[in-house]
Amino acid sequence: MIRISLEELSEQAEAFDAAVMASGNIDQYCSSTDWILPASAGLMPKRESYIFEEEGCYWAFMRSSHARGFAYLEPLEAMWALACPVVGADIERLAAGIERLCSQPKDEWKLMVLAGLPAAHPLLAAIVTRLTGRVRLALGESSVRLIASLKDGMPAYLARRSKGFRRSLRRSEAKARKAGICFENASDLPAETAFQRVIEVEKRGWKGRDEVGIASGDMHEFYKCMLPRLAARNAQQVRFATKDGRDVAYIMGGLRGATYRGLQFSYDCEFAEYALGNLLQLEQMRFCEQQGIHHYDLGMSMDYKRRWSDSEHETLALFVIRD
Secondary structure: OEEEOHHHHHHOHHHHHHHHHOOOOOOHHHHOHHHHHHHHHHOOOOOEEEEEEEOOEEEEEEEEEOOOOOEEEEEOOOOOOOOOOEEOOOHHHHHHHHHHHOOOOOOOOOEEEEEEEOOOOHHHHHHHHHHEOOEEEEEOOOEEEEEEEOOOOHHHHHHOOOHHHHHHHHHHHHHHHHOOEEEEEOOOOOHHHHHHHHHHHHHOOHHHHOOOOOOOHHHHHHHHHHHHHHHHOOOEEEEEEEEOOEEEEEEEEEEEOOEEEEEEEEEOHHHHHHOHHHHHHHHHHHHHHHOOOOEEEEEEOOHHHHHHOOEEEEEEEEEEEOO
């Protein structure tokens, strides 16, 4: 295992992301550099990188000091615990690497957070097998994402929605069309241009009004850093609803493999009656179907997303504690 810096991880982004894609049923988008590097730079407090690489496998942690005086390791993105910090195809090598990290002097770290692992993932079982009896192990709260399946096409997807929801979508489409609202695919715009248009809409929405959106602060920096990474590999997905040439709503997301990951959407409060969030999501799904994107990741579980989803994907956080 060779220790590398955060800058070196960024330089090895293509190799790291290939390891992510070879890691099985983890959250591949949120474990990739598209997510973890912007999160580390924009969302998380200042920490020391603690990253290792060996034969296409990575152990990507950050080290910080707890208020109680001990050092701990956590993923680059630890706010939602979606990113799996241990990635690669070789399960035994990955588990052995965790075992080797546990053999380091205890002043290196006392607590390790291994987030983003599904309960049935073989890596979780391999790590538990190697560490049982050597350290204390505990499970943290799970993270649940909602997924819509588009693999059978939009007609089949919509057939699984309730009659009331389908009727509501049809009415909203007719109302928006009558009002002269159009939809624009802005995915090919430079990231900076697309993001600036997003922010102008965000400021006129309820999130901007209540200062809980992405118009400022850490979330602004997070997405400002993320979109150029997506645009660089043609994975940026941004759409706008417009009226009379004015942006009145937006939706943005990113592609990774056969998955679309929803990121943010908002609308101008003046146009709330048109259900533009729903209509933009529908437009995004239609695009995904055309491109052969099978999974539409709606993100963290929330009640309003459930009518769009087909399944849940749960991941766990394993705490490794060295007393």
